Amino acid sequence: MGWSAEQTGAVTQDGPGGPGTETAGAPAEAAGAGTEDREGPRPPVALSPSRAGDFMQCPLLYRFRVIDRLPEKPSAAATRGTVVHAVLERLFDAPAAERTAAGARAMVPAEWEKLLAKRPELAELFADDTADGSTGDTAGERLATWLAEAEALVERWFALEDPTRLEPADRELYVETVLDSGLRLRGFIDRVDVAPTGEVRIVDYKTGKAPRPQFAEGALFQMKFYALVMWRLRGVVPRRLQLVYLGSGDVVTYDPGEADLRGVERKLLALWEAIQRATVTGDWRPRPTKLCGWCDHQAHCPEFGGTPPVYPLEVRPADGAVVPQGRMGEI
Numbered sequence: 001m002g003w004s005a006e007q008t009g010a011v012t013q014d015g016p017g018g019p020g021t022e023t024a025g026a027p028a029e030a031a032g033a034g035t036e037d038r039e040g041p042r043p044p045v046a047l048s049p050s051r052a053g054d055f056m057q058c059p060l061l062y063r064f065r066v067i068d069r070l071p072e073k074p075s076a077a078a079t080r081g082t083v084v085h086a087v088l089e090r091l092f093d094a095p096a097a098e099r100t101a102a103g104a105r106a107m108v109p110a111e112w113e114k115l116l117a118k119r120p121e122l123a124e125l126f127a128d129d130t131a132d133g134s135t136g137d138t139a140g141e142r143l144a145t146w147l148a149e150a151e152a153l154v155e156r157w158f159a160l161e162d163p164t165r166l167e168p169a170d171r172e173l174y175v176e177t178v179l180d181s182g183l184r185l186r187g188f189i190d191r192v193d194v195a196p197t198g199e200v201r202i203v204d205y206k207t208g209k210a211p212r213p214q215f216a217e218g219a220l221f222q223m224k225f226y227a228l229v230m231w232r233l234r235g236v237v238p239r240r241l242q243l244v245y246l247g248s249g250d251v252v253t254y255d256p257g258e259a260d261l262r263g264v265e266r267k268l269l270a271l272w273e274a275i276q277r278a279t280v281t282g283d284w285r286p287r288p289t290k291l292c293g294w295c296d297h298q299a300h301c302p303e304f305g306g307t308p309p310v311y312p313l314e315v316r317p318a319d320g321a322v323v324p325q326g327r328m329g330e331i
């Protein structure tokens with residue numbers, strides 16, 4: 001297909017999360033995306049892949065993140081993903097011949113320092129008082145181990161793709177579109193490659209491992225979401241979707257068709273209707289799964305004996321049957 005050296009970069013720049021599937025940390029995937037740029041509680045105005053995934057996983061989790069905007073503890077895995085993501089983005093600032101594994105590894109500590117300067121609270125990830133008592137590691141040792149893990153992920157990427165033969169059209173591309181229905185979709189795409197023939201490839205980096213085949217559709221959902229947005233924005237269905245799993249060294253590709261993307265649009269519309277219904281009724285139901293183990297909000301979750309905060313939005317009584325939100329994961 002020729003996504004390689006002859007590309008000239010002609011286009012201008014602008015899950016559900018268990019530990020094995022975390023994103024490389026694009027800003028839009030932070031909790032609260034889809035409702036950013038606002039003060040105080042307000043109904044959701046847009047959908048991003050991560051927040052769609054939240055609602056499918058657990059409507060109450062969606063509420064806590066998007067409506068209540070409850071704080072969440074920094075995660076070492078997600079933060080590592082953010083640093084790796086930054087390295088893989090900025091590596092392309094250098095001329096092709098200088099995009100080496102050694103150079104990329106060397107960028108990791110500097111990207112961590114930059115992130116820490118912006119978010120000083122991340123220092124607590126490696127503070128002595130959070131050290132694992134079983135290992136007795138000091139903060140410095142924990143940080144060194146974490147940086148080495150990030151460097152290993154960056155290095156693994158060079159076995160999967162060759163950045164000296166790639167000239168991305170876009171990196172960390174913010175995309176947003178409004179469907180005919182009025183639903184606003186938005187998000188950040190890690191990388192967009194455009195072949196000389198004009199074919200578009202959407203690439204997403206994952207710092208986790210590739211999911212087992214029975215869970216692969218969930219990961220592809222995010223990519224199809226982006227493909228739908230790009231199709232609506234540029235009028236052309238992306239030729240290929242590519243997930244690069246740095247944790248396991250796998251590359252998963254999928255070539256979508258128009259029918260695929262129309263199906264995704266229908267699913268998103270059904271999801272958005274359910275979100276809007278829950279927003280006005282205040283009926284956000286918990287949907288416990290194994291992923292609750294990674295949820296920061298058990299203290300507020302009735303499934304774990306907690307009580308949610310007072311619902312901050314105006315509630316309108318349901319006019320009849322309320323969609324059973326606990327089934328939305330099947331959408």
Ligand code: SF4
Nearest residue numbers: 058286287292295301
């Ligand atoms: S603990 Fe589980 S059920 Fe409760 S809000 Fe979190 S994800 Fe939902």
